[in-house]
Amino acid sequence: MHEKFGCKVGLKSPAHITLVPPFWMHEEKEQELTLDVNAISLSTRPFAIAIKNFSSFKPRTIYADIATNEKLKSLKATIDNFFSKADYKIKTETRPFHPHITIATRDLHKKDFHEAWTFFETKKFKAEWEANALSLLRHNSMNWEVIYTSAFNMTRKSLYNI
Numbered sequence: 001m002h003e004k005f006g007c008k009v010g011l012k013s014p015a016h017i018t019l020v021p022p023f024w025m026h027e028e029k030e031q032e033l034t035l036d037v038n039a040i041s042l043s044t045r046p047f048a049i050a051i052k053n054f055s056s057f058k059p060r061t062i063y064a065d066i067a068t069n070e071k072l073k074s075l076k077a078t079i080d081n082f083f084s085k086a087d088y089k090i091k092t093e094t095r096p097f098h099p100h101i102t103i104a105t106r107d108l109h110k111k112d113f114h115e116a117w118t119f120f121e122t123k124k125f126k127a128e129w130e131a132n133a134l135s136l137l138r139h140n141s142m143n144w145e146v147i148y149t150s151a152f153n154m155t156r157k158s159l160y161n162i
Helices: 027-042 070-085 110-120
Strands: 047-057 061-066 100-104 126-131 133-139 144-151
Touching: 027 070, 027 133, 027 144, 047 070, 047 100, 047 110, 061 110
Parallel strands: none
Antiparallel strands: 047 061, 047 126, 061 100, 133 144
16 A cells, blocks of 8 residues: 555554544553553453455545454443543544454545555455454554553453453
């Protein structure tokens, strides 16, 4: 996407599935946020995630599509519920949860979308991995960087019930 269409935005963050849309907060609240992320992680067991082919949000975004996954949906619901009660001023997403990994977005010009999508829409791609942690990303005015990662609970019982 970068070589053919000049798309760079997708390269400005590590590959990820967004569970909470970007929000602004004071840095002094980050430690509290990491503790809350730990609580959620410790209540979550690792689970498989699969990519199946590509899809798009026309006319600007192309992404690797995440196969339907009830455990991921459940984690998203847990996170939404938790943060709806927390004091972070995180805006609740009103659109349905559609997990994906972005390949190209805002800088894919509308005039180039058709050509790019024609390439990806018939391309077959499968991958699977174990989701085993939550990460916090912070924008450093140039790109998104992982500032904290909290591993899921690897034991048989959850330590917390969120």
